[in-house]
Amino acid sequence: MVTTNGFVCPLPLRRYPQIVMGHGSGGQMMQELIAHLFVPAFGEHALTDAAVLTLNGSLAENGRLAFTTDSFVVNPLFFPGGDIGSLAVHGTVNDLAVMGARPVALSAGFILEEGLSMDTLGQVVVSMAAAARAAGVEIVTGDTKVVERGHGDGLYINTTGLGLVPSGIEPNPRRLRPGDVLLVNGTLGDHGLAIMSVRAGLQFETDIVSDSAPLVSLIETMLDVCPEIHALRDLTRGGLAAAANEFAQAAQVGLVIEELAVPVQPAVMAACEMLGLDPLQVANEGKLLAAVPPEAVADVLAAMQAHPAGRQAAIIGRVTSNHPCTVAGITAIGSRRVIDVPAGALLPRIC
Numbered sequence: 001m002v003t004t005n006g007f008v009c010p011l012p013l014r015r016y017p018q019i020v021m022g023h024g025s026g027g028q029m030m031q032e033l034i035a036h037l038f039v040p041a042f043g044e045h046a047l048t049d050a051a052v053l054t055l056n057g058s059l060a061e062n063g064r065l066a067f068t069t070d071s072f073v074v075n076p077l078f079f080p081g082g083d084i085g086s087l088a089v090h091g092t093v094n095d096l097a098v099m100g101a102r103p104v105a106l107s108a109g110f111i112l113e114e115g116l117s118m119d120t121l122g123q124v125v126v127s128m129a130a131a132a133r134a135a136g137v138e139i140v141t142g143d144t145k146v147v148e149r150g151h152g153d154g155l156y157i158n159t160t161g162l163g164l165v166p167s168g169i170e171p172n173p174r175r176l177r178p179g180d181v182l183l184v185n186g187t188l189g190d191h192g193l194a195i196m197s198v199r200a201g202l203q204f205e206t207d208i209v210s211d212s213a214p215l216v217s218l219i220e221t222m223l224d225v226c227p228e229i230h231a232l233r234d235l236t237r238g239g240l241a242a243a244a245n246e247f248a249q250a251a252q253v254g255l256v257i258e259e260l261a262v263p264v265q266p267a268v269m270a271a272c273e274m275l276g277l278d279p280l281q282v283a284n285e286g287k288l289l290a291a292v293p294p295e296a297v298a299d300v301l302a303a304m305q306a307h308p309a310g311r312q313a314a315i316i317g318r319v320t321s322n323h324p325c326t327v328a329g330i331t332a333i334g335s336r337r338v339i340d341v342p343a344g345a346l347l348p349r350i351c
Contacts, residue, residue: 019116024146034144037122041129042108042139063164066101068092072157075349077124080194081210082285084157085128090212090285091236091351092161093135097219098232098288100171101163103135108142108159113152124155135214137161168227173250173291175230180291180319182255185218185304186211186312188240189268189282195350197271206267213286218309225303226296235284236351238342242281243289244327245341247319254323257339258330261316280329281342283350291319 022029072088082090093103108128112121132139190211197208215234223229231250233243240262248255257280264272264279272279286309292300297315304310327339 017118019112019114019118019121019146021114021146021148023112024144030144037118037125038142038144041125042132042142063166066096066099066161066163066165068095068099068161068163070095070159070161072159072351073153073349074195074351075153076195076198077120077154079198079210080207081190082212083124083127084155085124085126086131087210087212087285087351088157088159089128089131089135089137089139090214092159093137093163094215094234094286094288096161096163097214097216098171098234099163099165100169100219100223100232101165102220103137103161103163103216105138105140105162106132106159107161108139108157110142110144111152111156111158112144112146113154114146114149116152116154121155124157128157131214135216137216169223171229171232173231173233173247176247176251176253176291176319177230177293178253178319178321179294180230181294181297181315182244182257182317182319183290183292183297183301183304183313183315184235184240184263185215185288185290185310186286187263187265187268188235188284188287189264189272189277189279191285192239192282192347192350193268193271195283196275196347199347202271204267204271206265208265208267208271211284211286213309215286215288215309218304218307219288221303221307221310222290222300225299226292228296229290229292229300231289231291233289235287235289237283239282239284240280240289241278241327241339242341244317244339247289247291248327249325251319252324254320254325255317255327256320256330257317257327260330260332261314263312263314277346280339281346283347285351 023033074084077084096103193208194210304313329337329339
């Protein structure tokens with residue numbers, strides 16, 4: 001038995017350098033795949049049909065349950081700054097964290113295409129396990145299926161996330177009030193442009209790297225400073241534009257975005273200008289939008305900027321009673337425009 005790329009690879013797996021239909025049969029080959037690849041990475045309960053969790057401490061006594069599910073079909077599987085495995089963890093724990101939850105456990109369902117390289121799968125699994133450890137969450141159950149060659153595009157991952165929300169924490173877009181201040185934790189558009197650069201073979205003067213990262217610790221820090229944060233949302237598909245419009249419509253308020261205050265890397269801005277994209281509509285995987293009561297803004301911003309995931313945090317706008325359900329952008333020349341939700345996918349298969 002040898003260790004390859006961080007996972008245990010006994011002779012039965014070494015005889016199959018690629019996924020074959022038998023790896024999804026429920027028989028010996030599937031058991032070997034689970035026992036010698038998934039279990040060493042995720043733990044002894046990995047990919048069993050169900051898990052029983054023991055919840056301890058004040059969260060178990062006083063908290064509320066948060067639950068999410070997501071599917072990941074990103075193309076390519078590996079991209080600058082991440083891969084489908086780490087992305088699956090980050091996307092799931094971030095969905096929990098913006099609800100004010102502390103992630104507890106994840107499930108992982110793998111849809112494998114016949115012919116997928118075992119080394120490729122091993123790299124994804126190791127990356128996923130490392131991302132889960134870094135986010136402080138366990139992968140406790142899941143499933144594996146194999147589809148015929150040509151029917152799965154290599155690898156898809158489905159996840160479910162379970163978290164606990166402490167008493168007194170309730171970020172919800174319906175709680176927005178005029179006067180609330182809008183903050184983001186860093187530069188926007190990095191993930192979408194990183195995927196596009198690889199997929200389209202684009203070359204930029206500066207490498208654009210995905211921002212895929214867990215937001216759990218940052219959000220906990222923010223809520224420690226201000227448990228009354230009114231709303232949080234991770235800026236994935238549709239970017240800042242989609243999240244801001246969700247906020248405005250949920251609370252029947254208007255939002256004003258100071259576009260010059262929105263942090264965007266020069267390389268991302270240049271790429272967007274070249275491709276005719278609005279960076280406010282481009283997907284992210286490690287960025288959030290927060291609506292904070294004005295009296296707490298200074299403390300929350302300072303806490304964000306002191307955290308590794310929020311060093312470039314910035315105030316980008318405010319909530320207003322004017323133009324309900326509409327997001328207005330103040331442009332670089334001082335004019336106003338409506339910031340709308342993208343009509344369709346700017347770039348499919350980005351998560």
